[in-house]
Amino acid sequence: MAATPQTRIVILGGGFAGLRLLYRLHNALHPHADIVLVDPRATTLQKPGMPDVAMAGKPVAQFRHPLQPIADRANARFIQAAAQYIDPHKQTVALSNGQVLHYDYLFLTMGIVKDYEAIEGFRNFGYSMCDDTEAPRLQEALKKFKGGPIVLGTAKTHWGHTVQIPHLDVACEGPMGEVTFMLDHDLRRLGLRDKSSITLFTPGQDFLEDVGTTVHHILHERMTVKNITVLRRQTIVAIAADHVVFSDGTTLPSALTIVIPPYAGPSVIKYSGLGDEKGFVPTDHTMRHLTHRNIFAAGDVNALTIPKLGHLAIIQADIAAATVVKELTNTGDVPLYKPEVFCIMYEGGSEATLILSDTMYGGQTDIALHGVSAHLMKWSFDSYYFYSHGHLPPDLVQVGLESVLGHVNIKRPRL
Ligand SMILES: Cc1cc2nc3c(=O)[nH]c(=O)nc-3n(C[C@H](O)[C@H](O)[C@H](O)COP(=O)(O)OP(=O)(O)OC[C@H]3O[C@@H](n4cnc5c(N)ncnc54)[C@H](O)[C@@H]3O)c2cc1C
Numbered sequence: 096m097a098a099t100p101q102t103r104i105v106i107l108g109g110g111f112a113g114l115r116l117l118y119r120l121h122n123a124l125h126p127h128a129d130i131v132l133v134d135p136r137a138t139t140l141q142k143p144g145m146p147d148v149a150m151a152g153k154p155v156a157q158f159r160h161p162l163q164p165i166a167d168r169a170n171a172r173f174i175q176a177a178a179q180y181i182d183p184h185k186q187t188v189a190l191s192n193g194q195v196l197h198y199d200y201l202f203l204t205m206g207i208v209k210d211y212e213a214i215e216g217f218r219n220f221g222y223s224m225c226d227d228t229e230a231p232r233l234q235e236a237l238k239k240f241k242g243g244p245i246v247l248g249t250a251k252t253h254w255g256h257t258v259q260i261p262h263l264d265v266a267c268e269g270p271m272g273e274v275t276f277m278l279d280h281d282l283r284r285l286g287l288r289d290k291s292s293i294t295l296f297t298p299g300q301d302f303l304e305d306v307g308t309t310v311h312h313i314l315h316e317r318m319t320v321k322n323i324t325v326l327r328r329q330t331i332v333a334i335a336a337d338h339v340v341f342s343d344g345t346t347l348p349s350a351l352t353i354v355i356p357p358y359a360g361p362s363v364i365k366y367s368g369l370g371d372e373k374g375f376v377p378t379d380h381t382m383r384h385l386t387h388r389n390i391f392a393a394g395d396v397n398a399l400t401i402p403k404l405g406h407l408a409i410i411q412a413d414i415a416a417a418t419v420v421k422e423l424t425n426t427g428d429v430p431l432y433k434p435e436v437f438c439i440m441y442e443g444g445s446e447a448t449l450i451l452s453d454t455m456y457g458g459q460t461d462i463a464l465h466g467v468s469a470h471l472m473k474w475s476f477d478s479y480y481f482y483s484h485g486h487l488p489p490d491l492v493q494v495g496l497e498s499v500l501g502h503v504n505i506k507r508p509r510l
Pocket of ligand 1: 109110111112133135136138139140142143144145146177178204205207224225267269361363393394395396403404405406408438439
């Protein structure tokens with residue numbers, strides 16, 4: 096099947112996965128495809144910047160990028176609305192503004208829902224850094240903080256069982272590690288560290304269950320040096336004004352509680368019957384829906400994505416785009432899906448730890464490198480994203496990794 100001007104492509108969600116797809120499909124198919132990008136937001140949110148907003152007080156506007164000019168540059172139409180119902184048989188999407196879109200290919204890239212309500216008391220006493228509402232709210236709370244016990248951690252997320260994924264109790268713990276280290280740094284700077292304790296809880300067997308023993312060892316060393324207590328196998332259920340409650344009934348005093356809530360599938364996926372029992376979209380390793388062959392999912396909404404990481408969203412978007420481009424034009428190769436955990440945990444000041452691990456998926460790479468070069472790499476990455484209007488720089492990541500890892504004798508990862 097050749098791409099024709101009638102090939103209608105609809106992308107639902109302009110986050111990491113959606114924008115990567117937009118750029119990839121535009122590059123390969125323009126002018127033979129009519130691409131529509133749909134998102135209820137006017138701006139795409141660079142979530143990895145939220146810890147900087149919450150902890151360092153950076154302006155939230157720095158991490159919002161308007162979607163209209165991004166779509167214009169890719170010769171796509173942008174519609175600011177939410178997808179409310181997808182009919183895979185009629186191949187239509189009903190939007191919150193009353194429009195109905197017809198598609199030949201549909202890409203589900205609407206991310207997930209953060210279920211703050213699942214933790215009793217969160218709205219009154221809890222804080223988070225997960226989005227552009229919660230991160231500035233946490234920043235305001237920190238400005239008033241005068242010391243005391245701080246409890247922070249990630250809630251348990253439950254996954255569906257339609258596709259095979261490694262066991263993981265949490266959706267994404269990296270940002271919590273970042274916030275923990277940044278908090279320690281800031282409290283020391285403000286002379287409040289002696290008046291404050293920091294306790295990091297995890298529902299998993301260990302903090303960052305998705306990496307191997309080498310990374311754990313390095314992280315534990317850093318947390319011990321910084322006097323951070325780690326509580327394992329603890330699932331938060333409630334937050335009160337001065338304590339938190341875990342599922343086993345134990346409580347812990349807390350003057351400031353910061354959480355990443357459980358993740359849930361988006362309602363449009365549930366209503367449309369396209370998800371597994373938890374509302375995540377089951378696909379094969381080309382990101383194609385298990386039942387509907389012209390629907391693809393990439394990023395957090397895909398049931399395969401464990402943990403929920405932007406890095407995996409990009410890998411999946413590349414695979415989904417390559418699959419459709421091959422189908423339409425019979426050109427290009429479809430990369431194999433080889434997931435890996437990759438993140439750079441900023442720690443405040445000029446320090447950061449780069450983490451790269453695939454042990455959870457049966458690989459042997461398990462690296463944590465701490466230092467200024469990891470921080471420089473994160474800074475370059477953020478700047479590139481900002482100045483290129485939502486382009487993620489895989490080549491830059493590769494170049495950065497080579498410069499950081501050049502002296503280490505490891506198998507070089509595919510990025
Ligand atoms: C605080 C924080 C820090 C993080 N740091 C890192 C990091 O350092 N490195 C890393 O790799 N990952 C990081 N992550 C994870 C990363 O941000 C996510 O994995 C990534 O954003 C997922 O991309 P996505 O495109 O699937 O979803 P998103 O980026 O969430 O984008 C989804 C888009 O879909 C839109 N949408 C929602 N509902 C609808 C609808 N019904 N119709 C149409 N559109 C809809 C949303 O408005 C949004 O624009 C972090 C996450 C958080 C919360």
